[in-house]
Amino acid sequence: xxxxxxxxxxxxxxxxxxxxxxxxxxxxxxxxxxxxxxxxxxxxxxxxxxxxxxxxxxxxxxxxxxxxxxxxxxxxxxxxxxxxxxxxxxxxxxxxxxxxxxxxxxxxxxxxxxxxxxxxxxxxxxxxxxxxxxxxxxxxxxxxxxxxxxxxxxxxxxxxxxxxxxxxxxxxxxxxxxxxxxxxxxxxxxxxxxxxxxxxxxxxxxxxxxxxxxxxxxxxxxxxxxxxxxxxxxxxxxxxxxxxxxxxxxxxxxxxxxxxxxxxxxxxxxxxxxxxxxxxxxxxxxxxxxxxxxxxxxxxxxxxxxxxxxxxxxxxxxxxxxxxxxxxxxxxxxxxxxxxxxxxxxxxxxxxxxxxxxxxxxxxxxxxxxxxxxxxxxxxxxxxxxxxxxxxxxxxxxxxxxxxxxxxxxxxxxxxxxxxxxxxxxxxxxxxxxxxxxxxxxxxxxxxxxxxxxxxxxxxxxxxxxxxxxxxxxxxxxxxxxxxxxxxxxxxxxxxxxxxxxxxxxxxxxxxxxxxxxxxxxxxxxxxxxxxxxxxxxxxxxxxxxxxxxxxxxxxxxxxxxxxxxxxxxxxxxxxxxxx
Amino acid sequence: xxxxxxxxxxxxxxxxxxxxxxxxxxxxxxxxxxxxxxxxxxxxxxxxxxxxxxxxxxxxxxxxxxxxxxxxxxxxxxxxxxxxxxxxxxxxxxxxxxxxxxxxxxxxxxxxxxxxxxxxxxxxxxxxxxxxxxxxxxxxxxxxxxxxxxxxxxxxxxxxxxxxxxxxxxxxxxxxxxxxxxxxxxxxxxxxxxxxxxxxxxxxxxxxxxxxxxxxxxxxxxxxxxxxxxxxxxxxxxxxxxxxxxxxxxxxxxxxxxxxxxxxxxxxxxxxxxxxxxxxxxxxxxxxxxxxxxxxxxxxxxxxxxxxxxxxxxxxxxxxxxxxxxxxxxxxxxxxxxxxxxxxxxxxxxxxxxxxxxxxxxxxxxxxxxxxxxxxxxxxxxxxxxxxxxxxxxxxx
Numbered sequence: 020x021x022x023x024x025x026x027x028x029x030x031x032x033x034x035x036x037x038x039x040x041x042x043x044x045x046x047x048x049x050x051x052x053x054x055x056x057x058x059x060x061x062x063x064x065x066x067x068x069x070x071x072x073x074x075x076x077x078x079x080x081x082x083x084x085x086x087x088x089x090x091x092x093x094x095x096x097x098x099x100x101x102x103x104x105x106x107x108x109x110x111x112x113x114x115x116x117x118x119x120x121x122x123x124x125x126x127x128x129x130x131x132x133x134x135x136x137x138x139x140x141x142x143x144x145x146x147x148x149x150x151x152x153x154x155x156x157x158x159x160x161x162x163x164x165x166x167x168x169x170x171x172x173x174x175x176x177x178x179x180x181x182x183x184x185x186x187x188x189x190x191x192x193x194x195x196x197x198x199x200x201x202x203x204x205x206x207x208x209x210x211x212x213x214x215x216x217x218x219x220x221x222x223x224x225x226x227x228x229x230x231x232x233x234x235x236x237x238x239x240x241x242x243x244x245x246x247x248x249x250x251x252x253x254x255x256x257x258x259x260x261x262x263x264x265x266x267x268x269x270x271x272x273x274x275x276x277x278x279x280x281x282x283x284x285x286x287x288x289x290x291x292x293x294x295x296x297x298x299x300x301x302x303x304x305x306x307x308x309x310x311x312x313x314x315x316x317x318x319x320x321x322x323x324x325x326x327x328x329x330x331x332x333x334x335x336x337x338x339x340x341x342x343x344x345x346x347x348x349x350x351x352x353x354x355x356x357x358x359x360x361x362x363x364x365x366x367x368x369x370x371x372x373x374x375x376x377x378x379x380x381x382x383x384x385x386x387x388x389x390x391x392x393x394x395x396x397x398x399x400x401x402x403x404x405x406x407x408x409x410x411x412x413x414x415x416x417x418x419x420x421x422x423x424x425x426x427x428x429x430x431x432x433x434x435x436x437x438x439x440x441x442x443x444x445x446x447x448x449x450x451x452x453x454x455x456x457x458x459x460x461x462x463x464x465x466x467x468x469x470x471x472x473x474x475x476x477x478x479x480x481x482x483x484x485x486x487x488x489x490x491x492x493x494x495x496x497x498x499x500x501x502x503x504x505x506x507x508x509x510x511x512x513x514x515x516x517x518x519x520x521x522x523x524x525x526x527x528x529x530x531x532x533x534x535x536x537x538x539x540x541x542x543x544x545x546x547x548x549x550x551x552x553x554x555x556x557x558x559x560x561x562x563x564x565x566x567x568x569x570x571x572x573x574x575x576x577x578x579x580x581x582x583x584x585x586x587x588x589x590x591x592x593x594x595x596x597x598x599x
Numbered sequence: 600x601x602x603x604x605x606x607x608x609x610x611x612x613x614x615x616x617x618x619x620x621x622x623x624x625x626x627x628x629x630x631x632x633x634x635x636x637x638x639x640x641x642x643x644x645x646x647x648x649x650x651x652x653x654x655x656x657x658x659x660x661x662x663x664x665x666x667x668x669x670x671x672x673x674x675x676x677x678x679x680x681x682x683x684x685x686x687x688x689x690x691x692x693x694x695x696x697x698x699x700x701x702x703x704x705x706x707x708x709x710x711x712x713x714x715x716x717x718x719x720x721x722x723x724x725x726x727x728x729x730x731x732x733x734x735x736x737x738x739x740x741x742x743x744x745x746x747x748x749x750x751x752x753x754x755x756x757x758x759x760x761x762x763x764x765x766x767x768x769x770x771x772x773x774x775x776x777x778x779x780x781x782x783x784x785x786x787x788x789x790x791x792x793x794x795x796x797x798x799x800x801x802x803x804x805x806x807x808x809x810x811x812x813x814x815x816x817x818x819x820x821x822x823x824x825x826x827x828x829x830x831x832x833x834x835x836x837x838x839x840x841x842x843x844x845x846x847x848x849x850x851x852x853x854x855x856x857x858x859x860x861x862x863x864x865x866x867x868x869x870x871x872x873x874x875x876x877x878x879x880x881x882x883x884x885x886x887x888x889x890x891x892x893x894x895x896x897x898x899x900x901x902x903x904x905x906x907x908x909x910x911x912x913x914x915x916x917x918x919x920x921x922x923x924x925x926x927x928x929x930x931x932x933x934x935x936x937x938x939x940x941x942x943x944x945x946x947x948x949x950x951x952x953x954x955x956x957x958x959x960x961x962x963x964x965x966x967x968x969x970x971x972x973x974x975x976x977x978x979x980x981x982x983x984x985x986x987x988x989x990x991x992x993x994x995x996x
Contacts (some may be wrong), residue, residue, distance in 0.1 A: 103994065145950050165873040181815055182873055184858045188888050268858040271994040279823045279990065283983065284715060284743055384688045386704040387680045454722040461622040469619030548707040557708070561680055563863045 038414045041407065042433070045473040046371035048456075049447030051441055054297075061362055068287045072295070080105045097294055104295070107256055107272040110187060114194035114255035121349065122202030122247065124342040126240075129203060130210035132339055134328035141207065142530075142586050144200035150581070151538045151556040152197075152260035154574045158353030159193050159265060160184060161360050168352055189264045202247035205234035210236075215323030233247045246485070249307045250437070253300050257440050259541055278442050293443045300438030340494035346441050354578070361571035370496050379569075390573060392551075392559035399536050400554060401584070404536035407476035409529055412483020415522075417513065419484065420491045428505045433484060436477045439468050444474050445542025453546065467552040472542055475536035482535065483528030490524035491517060537581050555580065617723060668700045670924050673726040673916075675710040678945070686944040693940075694931055700924055708867055711736045712790045714916070715743050727919040728928065730780065732912045733826045734771040735833075738978045750912040751776035758926050761933040764951035768970055769910050777912030779950040780932050781941060783968055784906035785830045786881040787817075791895040793875035802876070805838055805902050815855035818869050818877040820862040822986060826909065827862040829982075830972075831878045832989055834907040837971045841985070845992050858993055881906060884963040899965045906967030913949075 058064050076083040080102025084091045101109055129141050129267075146249055162169050163183040173180055183189045221231035257274045268275075273296050280289035352513055361372050376390045383389050415433040419426065436444070448470040455464035465473075494517055502512045540556040547553045553561070555577040562570040667890035679687030691702045705726055707713035717724055718740075724907035729751075740750040753775050756762040762778070767781040791800060799812035810819055820828035836844045857874065859865040913932060915925040931937060938949035939956050948964065949956070973981075 077995060160868065160871060160873070162867070164871055184868075184873060263860045268823070268859075268990065268993045271854065275995065282709075282712065282823060283986070284712070284719075284739070285983075384679075384686070384691070386706070450716065450720055454717055454720045461624055463620065463622045465621070466619040543879050548709075548713060558655060559706075561676060563867065 029047070034414050035418060038411050038418075041411060045407070045448075046436060046439075046444070046477045048216075049451040049473075050186045050443060051360070051447070052451045053286070053290050053443050053447045056286040057294045060287060068291045069294075072288065072291050076100060076102060078103045080290070099446060103271065103273055103276055106270075107274075107295075110262075110270075110272065111252050111255035111258075113191045114198070114258075115251045117191050117195035118198040118202055118251045119244065119248055121233070121345075122199035123206060124338070125199065125203035125346060126206035126210055128328075128339045128342055129207040129336075131323075132325055132328045134327035139586065141204070143582070144204040144207075150197075151540050151559065151574075151577065152258075153264070153540060153556060153559055154357060154577065155193055155197060155261055155353070156264035157272075157360070157571060157574065158357040159189060159196075161356035162353045163189055163192075168356060169348075184265055185267055185270070187266070187270060190258075190262055190270060192349075193261045193265055194251070194258060196353065197261070198247070198251035198254055201250060202244065205247045206240055206243045209240055211322050213239050213322070218323065226523060245307065249303060253303060253437055256300065257296065257438075259440065259442065274440050274442070277322075277440065281442065281446060293440065296440070297435075297438045297443075301431060301435060302436060304434045305427065308427055308430050308434070357571055357578070358575055361568065361575045364568055372568035375569045376572055376576070388553055388558045388561045390558060390576060393553055393555045393573075394576065396468075396552060397554040397577075397580065398584075399470070400475060401536040402534045403469075403472035404479050405529055405532055406476040407472065408480040408532040408536075409483055409525065411476070412480035412528055412532070413487050413518075416478070416487035416491055419488050419513070433480050437481050439543030441474070441478060441539065444477055445545030448474055448542065449545055449548075453548070467546050467548050470546045471552060471554070472501045474542040474546060475539050476532075478539055478542070479532035479535045482531035484524070486528035486531065487521055490521040494520055524553050533584060534581055535582065537577070615761045630840040631836055634777075657707070663794045664709065668921065668924055670700055670728075670921055670928055671703045671705055671726045672928070673705045673707070673711075673714060673729040674731045674755060676706045677709060678731050679706050683946045686941045689940060689944060690932070690937070693937065694928065697931065698924075698927060701929070705942060710981075711740065714739055714750065718744060724750075724916050724918070726916055727921045728913055728915040730776045730911075730913045730932070732914050733830075734777075734910055734973070734975060735829060735978055735982050737772060737777050737825070737912070737914070738975065738982055741979070744982070748991075749774075749776065749917055752917045752919070754778055754926055754929060759930045759933055761930070761935065761951055763955070764935070765933070766950060766952055768972070769950050771910055771972075771975055772912065773975055776995070777914040778929050778933070779780060779910055780929070780938075781911040781914045781945060781947050781950050783947040783972075784881040784901075784965070785827060785834060785878065785905050785910045786875055786883075786965065786967070787900035787902065788869070788879040788883045789876040789898050789900055790869075791898050792893075793872065795953045797875070799804045799898050801898065803900070803902070805835065805847065806932070808856070808902070809847065809854045809875075811854075813854065813876065815857075816875050817851070817854075818865045819856060819858050820865040821858050823862055823990060825861040827878060827880070828858070828865075829986070830907045830909055832985070833973050834902075834905070834971055836985060837907070837973070838903060838905075841981075844985075845988060848989065848992060852993065876900075880946070881965040881967070882946050882948065882963070882967075884935070885943075885960065888963055901965070901967040904967060905969040905971045908970050908972040910972065911947075 039050055057068060058066060060067060072078050074083050074086055080100040081091060081095065082100065082105070099105070125144070129137065129144070164170065165182040165184075170180065170182060176412070187559070217235050218231050221235050222228070225550070226234065256272070257272045258272065259278065262270060262272050262275050263278075273280075273292055277289050277292045277296070280286075280292065324334060325387065328336065330336060350526075353478060362370070364371055379387070380389050380391050415429075419430045419433065452463070452465045452473070453467055453470050455462040459461075498516060499512055502516055507515070537554075538556060540560075543554050544557055544560060547557045555573065559573045561569050562573050612944070637838065674687065677685060679685050686706055687706075692705065694700070694702050703704060709716075711729065713733065714724055714726065714729065732751075737751070746751055756775055756778070765779050769782050771777065771779065787802065791801070794801065795897040797812060797816075802808055802813055806814060819831060830842070835847055838844075839847045857868075859868055862879070864896050865877050866879060868874065869879075881899045881901070883897050883899055884894060913929050913944040915922060915929075919925055932941070933951060935949075935951060935954045938954035941947075942949045942954065942956060943960065
């Protein structure tokens with residue numbers, strides 16, 4: 020009995036150590052390799068590169084200018100030069116505002132209305148978010164480019180415009196398209212958790228519907244909205260492929276610049292920029308976590324009934340229908356445009372792009388990319404990702420809900436992958452593990468496939484943590500206390516009571532992790548150097564040549580695989596209480 | 600949740616993950632390229648299995664199974680794996696049919712940079728030569744590895760039977776490490792229909808491109824990721840000088856020129872009618888003809904009667920243990936018939952003057968009056984500052 024107790028007591032620290040070791044191997048060490056270059060020039064440690072970047076108006080605009088001449092702040096007011104960092108933050112801010120504007124009504128419709136297909140649509144709210152950016156870019160070009168559907172509509176209205184691509188607006192819209200579903204998803208979950216009784220009480224005390232919404236509902240939604248906003252800001256700040264494809268170099272962000280410096284083998288500047296980018300994002304994450312800790316809402320005893328979407332026209336229903344139209348335009352048109360362009364060629368409607376995929380599958384050489392192999396690789400890497408990301412994510416969620424000194428630091432560090440770009444993670448894994456690391460007289464190497472799984476797991480586990488942590492925090496403390504008073508150890512309470520209660524959240528996190536692995540591109544493309552480790556997004560990139568056709572056909576395959584696997588995993592959570 | 604089942608599953612999966620790791624003693628000189636390849640284990644149970652994963656990543660070279668010599672050739676992805684007709688597969692088949700050797704292609708996404716990174720990390724390259732090396736790649740490699748060293752080793756041109764036929768203008772490596780194996784010209788490709796709609800004639804000079812009729816009209820692949828774009832930038836430096844090219848680019852950008860990710864992206868955007876002009880190749884009509892496209896959409900334009908030569912070479916990696924075979928391979932690639940076939944499959948030009956292409960091939964290929972290209976010495980030490988200044992100007996907000 021005593022041995023079991025000791026073992027149980029040791030389980031938590033053991034898991035903590037195991038997770039930290041895994042994190043160190045998969046993330047901190049590889050990223051550290053890259054970041055060290057920020058302060059090492061020709062083998063000597065120095066802050067010269069950092070200072071140089073800080074003083075460069077190209078990177079910091081008016082702030083760098085102000086370092087040597089503070090009067091510039093007054094003289095040029097308010098026409099400030101933004102610099103690369105300023106511009107990046109500016110577009111991220113605009114993107115966040117746009118994503119909230121687009122996502123909040125969606126959360127309202129999903130949380131408060133009942134209609135056929137609601138659960139599927141809710142599952143699909145994560146799809147644009149995990150859609151490979153390369154597809155977002157293609158879809159947006161097909162919609163808003165010179166020949167795009169929307170461009171045509173705007174032109175028909177008599178407004179003179181040749182294309183929307185290459186503008187800040189299109190980048191912001193693409194980011195909103197990408198992140199609004201996330202905001203809708205997180206906020207809807209929180210909205211569903213608001214106790215109907217609280218609103219009813221407010222109303223019975225004489226508050227108007229608007230007043231009760233503002234005073235009762237909004238404060239409870241704020242943590243969720245801020246979570247979504249923070250994630251959107253960080254993602255838009257570090258956005259890579261969308262900015263590259265839709266904005267071109269003239270709309271370059273820090274992340275795009277890091278990538279370009281790496282491609283010039285200028286690791287010093289690349290690492291310095293990546294470090295600054297990371298510190299900035301980490302600071303945001305830390306600030307948010309402090310905020311969230313005070314705001315955690317408990318789950319609802321009785322959620323309010325949903326309103327049927329079909330019925331006599333009320334203001335609410337009109338709003339919901341109006342939003343549905345906007346959602347169709349913004350979310351469906353790019354995807355339909357993508358599918359449409361996969362089915363067309365210069366001669367009109369054709370299946371030849373899909374025929375190309377079939378021919379490639381049957382007759383390609385071993386060193387060429389085969390569509391089905393790409394699908395299989397993607398699924399295998401996805402499964403491998405879950406194996407690493409789910410236990411790591413769950414355990415870090417457990418740690419983050421415990422009270423101890425330095426918890427916030429661990430919490431923030433565990434969220435660090437949010438703050439580090441896929442390009443840097445990929446490069447670090449390549450240089451650290453694929454090329455090999457020397458220690459104890461041995462050179463340790465891993466295969467490209469394993470490195471890809473590591474990169475995906477690192478990108479995915481924070482999603483598990485973010486899903487599970489709030490659920491764990493929402494567990495009624497009295498249940499835990501009763502179990503403890505009846506003699507259960509802390510570990511036993513965790514395994515027998517708390518974990519089963521958060522299974523739906525774990526499944527939701529699993530779905531995210533899987534989909535992220537399927538769609539990940541930035542680090543995969545760096546690591547997929549062999550002939551056998553390419554994934555679907557890499558295959559799409561390979562198939563882009565003079566003709567977009569084969570790439571869009573492969574894109575549709577990716578879309579289908581992502582959607583199907585995602586809906587399946589998401590639905591698995593239903594029986595255990597996860598709201599679809 | 601069934602805990603035991605969960606733990607079993609995790610255990611099995613973890614074993615699978617561990618199988619992808621390996622550790623080798625470092626004191627056997629495994630960081631030296633190609634060393635120890637003569638005792639490559641090609642028999643034996645667990646040893647082969649362990650090395651099976653390693654081979655996929657390229658840590659073992661030397662002999663293929665059965666004692667056939669193995670030649671590992673690095674190249675850029677589209678040479679072996681383009682949606683249309685890459686020369687890679689054909690070249691492998693023909694080479695293997697003619698020589699008692701196996702050719703293994705290796706085309707990492709980051710192309711030459713992959714090998715440069717390995718070299719900088721002190722990891723073996725395990726590839727015998729690189730095919731498709733542009734002059735600026737060679738300069739970059741020479742700058743990256745430091746004084747007195749080279750990623751590549753010189754080829755004795757006396758061993759190359761067709762070396763005399765290599766076009767003089769195409770030779771770019773004074774040390775004969777990179778032997779030219781293909782060429783094409785950077786040019787404009789424009790859509791005559793779209794220009795007609797604007798009432799604009801075909802652009803003839805660089806200044807035309809920056810003038811009102813061509814506003815929002817040009818797509819350029821990003822010189823940072825694309826040889827096509829980089830060489831277009833070199834072309835503008837040749838025209839306007841080191842002191843003038845940035846001003847010219849400023850005019851170009853003010854006229855609505857867009858810089859897109861790479862050549863594929865720019866060409867896609869052009870194909871989608873996002874703009875009437877794109878920086879591409881003077882062989883564009885060969886491709887257009889192959890797919891029966893409207894030639895008006897594939898007009899080739901040289902600026903100031905010049906065109907920048909896009910050159911590709913093949914160069915053996917320093918330390919290869921297959922130098923003989925590598926030289927034989929380059930000799931093979933330089934054969935007139937092989938040059939002709941590669942040119943057609945790559946939609947490009949041969950590097951030799953005695954390749955016999957179909958008589959109508961040159962009807963569709965345009966050559967500029969004046970060939971522009973920077974040699975090794977002009978590029979050395981200049982590529983990074985030129986590109987860096989250019990990038991900062993374009994990205995400045």
